[in-house]
Amino acid sequence: MILAFPSRYAADETERRIPDVATARALVGTAAAPVEALLARRRAEWAVFSAAGNGTLLERTEDAVRLGHARLAFRHGTLGGDFHAYHNEGHVLEICGSRIDRLRDTLGLQALALRDWCALMLFGACHDLRQREAQHPVDGIGANERASIDETGRILDACGFSRERDADLYVALELMIAGSTFDARASAGGHPYNAADLVQSGGALASRLDQVLDRRHPGWRAERFVVAAQRLALVAADLDTANVAEPFARFASTAENLCREREMLSGRSLAAGESALPVLNFLTDGQDRFFFELHRFQSDAGMAAFGPGKEANAPKLKALCMGVRARIAVQGAPQTGDQVIEAYRATLADLTG
Incomplete structure (x- = not known):
């Protein structure tokens, strides 16, 4: 070793x-x-x-x-x-x-x-x-x-x-x-x-x-x-980490899966009130920070292969995060993580048609 x-x-x-x-x-x-x-x-x-x-x-x-x-x-x-x-x-x-x-x-x-x-x-x-x-x-x-x-x-x-x-x-x-x-x-x-x-x-x-x-x-x-x-x-x-460059609907689904796994590992039920705020934060501010601040391509090969896909997804992710926040503002504070995921999916469907 x-x-x-x-x-x-x-x-x-x-x-x-x-x-x-x-x-x-x-x-x-x-x-x-x-x-x-x-x-x-x-x-x-x-x-x-x-x-x-x-x-x-x-x-x-x-x-x-x-x-x-x-x-x-x-x-x-x-x-x-x-x-x-x-x-x-x-x-x-x-x-x-x-x-x-x-x-x-x-x-x-x-x-x-x-x-x-x-x-x-x-x-x-x-x-x-x-x-x-x-x-x-x-x-x-x-x-x-x-x-x-x-x-x-x-x-x-x-x-x-x-x-x-x-x-x-x-x-x-x-x-x-x-x-x-x-x-x-x-x-x-x-x-x-x-x-x-x-x-x-x-x-x-x-x-x-x-x-x-x-x-x-x-x-x-x-x-x-x-x-x-x-x-x-x-x-x-x-x-x-090339999920950032996947076709946007696929990228968004990986974010949801990561969110579900995170809540499971944290011991929080998506049907419970304690998951509402963590899920909302993960699928909005968390994804924004991951995509724009934390993620970096490490190799020239990775940048060449996946950079264009990430660039194409950037405005779509901004729109998704803003759309989820706007939908939540209209609907009122979510009571569970499941409700946040429903809002996330509905916003994604609006964006991807």
Whole structure:
């Protein structure tokens, strides 16, 4: 490990239940159809990389994506009992699917090596594996991310990768996942920060990952694998936060899902009065702050691929936030979070026609 964290995270019940790709396939069954279709498409696209050994790399990558997808589906997704509205297997598909597609279409397939494309797919499948760790940031790297790094290493092991032969991929995934932390500080009220609460966040850690490496792994700039991994972590952070560049209705739905997840993790029912003000703040001032102040593209590649989409969404987000506030002002103070979400959806429908 490059960052040498003081503690490690052991396998949990889900990991023990789904130790390998054969078990994953058996348990997920027909629900794996979307990820299988995506993997088949990637294999066809990447056939242009014909170097010896690439077939094995693709097989191992595909199996690791399958295993990560399955564990998230059972741990926090539609196949388990602890559903997270945003951090579920759908997030795997959007990063490994349309967002990597956009990057490919912008840069060209040959702009990155096959191992880099594989690393981005592995990141998409594994960076959010763990979402229930007690928040204890180390150098700004969240506990969920550190636990996901540890589990990702074990997934690579289980799928035939070698920590010696494939050290570049292990290092890349470690730094990519660490850099995806969206500032794990405690909130101003002293309550533990949770990863869904972007309103309290200071942005993706990837922009400051070089400083973390300076403290934890001096001399890293002379290590080729680490330099390459740090650069790839910037691209990965842009993939992770590229919801800002999605078609606007899709972007707005991700905000709602994040809001729902945040309230769930905070222990507030959307049907209760205590959720009304937090939901209103999140879907208006919080989204405005995230979009215009906290979010920054970290890489030239990310800016090229996703910058135009974000620019197109900027006036629409302003209109949505203003519209929600105006609708609430007319309707009167909402009594529940559900009422705020209804107003949010109605305003979005007016804007998107």
